[in-house]
Amino acid sequence: MLRWKHVALLALTLMAVGCSSNSKKELPPAELTDFKEEVRLEKQWSRSVGDGQGDLYNLLEPAVDGQTIYAASAEGRVMAMQRETGEVLWKKDLDLPISGAVGVGSGMVLLGTLRGDVIALDSGSGEQKWRAKVTSEVLAAPATNGDVVVVQTQDDKLIGFDASTGNQRWIYEGTVPVLTLRGTGAPLIAGRLALAGLASGKVVAVDVERGLPVWEARVAIPQGRSELDRVVDIDGGLLLVDNVLYVASYQGRAAALDVGTGRVLWQREASSYVGVAEGTGSVFISQSSGTVESLDSRGSSSLWSNDALARRQLSAPAVLSSNVVVGDLEGYVHLLSQVDGRFVGREKVDGDGVRVRPLVVGSWMYVFGNSGKLAAYTIR
DSSP states (O other): OOOBTTBEEEOHHHHHTTOOTTOSSOOOOOOOOOOOOOOOEEEEEEEEOTTTTTTTTOOOOOEEETTEEEEEOTTSEEEEEETTTOOEEEEEEOOSOEEEEEEEETTEEEEEETTSEEEEEETTTOOEEEEEEOSSOOOSOOEEOSSEEEEEOTTSEEEEEETTTOOEEEEEEOOOOSEEESOOOOOEEETTEEEEEOTTSEEEEEETTTOOEEEEEEOOOOOSSSTTTTOOOOOSOOEEETTEEEEEOTTEEEEEEETTTOOEEEEEEEOOSSOEEEETTEEEEEOTTSOEEEEETTTOOEEEEEOTTTTSOOOOOEEETTEEEEEOTTSEEEEEETTTOOEEEEEEOOTTOOOSOOEEETTEEEEEOTTSEEEEEEEO
8 A cells, every 4th residue: 555655555444433543443324224214215327337446446536528428447448328228339448557537527537546647538439549657546536628738647746738738747746754645636627727636635726727826725734643643634625606616625724715816715624635515505514424504604613413424434425316325335225304404314335335426417416336336316
């Protein structure tokens, strides 16, 4: 697991249960409790996408562009499907260890590998447009605005490539802590800015054309005596809503930032390695402990908290209609009311677990299980 002289990678089990460095015994995942079902999901179709997340802790999220959904598996299978019928439009076997997927836009499907490859495929045919090398693993989806492709690497570099040729345009280098979780969030492009959360607990904005820093903001401050206690990675990615950037770090804080200046609008103690969602004036967080919490998006006060899924290694949350949706290690998808956090629905999707955030597009929800099962649901 050691990739660089000064960087070690934490195993998932150390973070997923939210345990501290002096824990004596790991508690089991909370048992599921009964509730009155108010929302039922209806499966519209399902497909198998290779070996899914594979044997490592990959977070291979599918992506939708128009009427097509794209998904990739760890062993290199990439598929394009009609999103409402599941009809396979094309399939490509790259025979490469995919670890960062899937970015889509401007006619491209973008992927990253454990070997430090960045690959651009034609979104209509699956044919390779270009391939480029980076300095380390790519563990999250690249982003593009049609002119530049931005990639974040495991060693906290942001690299910009020409979207047409794959030639490198610029590189921004962050400072990597001694100890870091295995993962990165996916970068975002917002106007002239490329945005990323770093292992140091900072969010950085660079000029998307030249890679020069515009602002940086510290979300989390490392604390504690041991390097394990001081891990504050931002691995769950960033969420941009109406010029406000929402972010959460591991063993740190959740925060709202002004995207133009990086000014902190509010912050609150939190610990998450999977990210946040937003809906109806609330920000929803899957805490590393397994608690799902709703915060007021305007001021960080807690609106409700549900700890009944403790230690169940939750996915990042998504919002489907009036519900908050999370997946867990046993392959269940749980639906909680946005109003008060009570359970309103539950569906077993994949016996190997659901690690990545459910993808919601309008009234449709797509769940990509760890084994490679991709299923489409609507509310019955």
